[in-house]
Amino acid sequence: MNMNVLLVGESWTKHTIHVKGFDSFTTSEYEEGAHWFRSAMKEAGMDLTYIRAHEIDEKFPLDLGSLKEFDVVLFSDIGSNSFLLPAQTFNHSKRTPNRLQLVKDYVNDGGGFAMIGGYLSFQGIEAKAKFKGTVIEEILPVQLESGDDRVEIPEGAAPVVHNNHLVLKDVPEEWPGFLGYNRVTVKNESDLVMTIGKDNNPFLVTGSYGKGRTASFSSDFAPHWGPPEFVEWKHYNTFWKQLVEWLANN
Structure with missing residues (x-):
């Protein structure tokens, strides 16, 4: 049976002043960072739906039934405001479904969810991702910091494995090595799989919420925190395949 995976975020537009x-004068360009992950899902034979950052308002499900069409949902480098401030609410003061609450309900009913690290993941740069105190923090296997949670490691640091979890089977x-990560704290009932850095920051943590499974990967699956050595690593595809399968309880 094919698995349906939903990836949200991991795209951006740059507006540069020269x-x-x-x-x-100014120039603008659009970029995406999901190439390597999309290739991993394709090789694994999984059906991936990719909702880019600017497409959330239009394409992210507005009801639980539509969200349940996916076995696993992943957020990567996208902040909470993109879900909580759709145009109908921000521009016209109209009530709309809380899409973060939908994700919580989806996991509670058996769905799989993971957050991938980045400048707009967890709390992110200047805490602008703003997931602290949201229902997403409730379902994650980690607790978030209140401020900017980024740690930059320009010299690189390799994560350390702490247990033989199924997601690391092969x-x-x-x-x-990675070039940075988001600081988080493991919840008591969660499973610390890997750490990184001098502060032994949780790098990969797995857990559960209701009937579903969740995971926190506190660095990036693409540049710049995820350098060429990682995205071109021969085990890159295997790891993401196994993590997604575990999240789907497959």
């Missing part, structure tokens, strides 16, 4: 003496203990 200054050349007296004159200046993955070696020696991992490539």
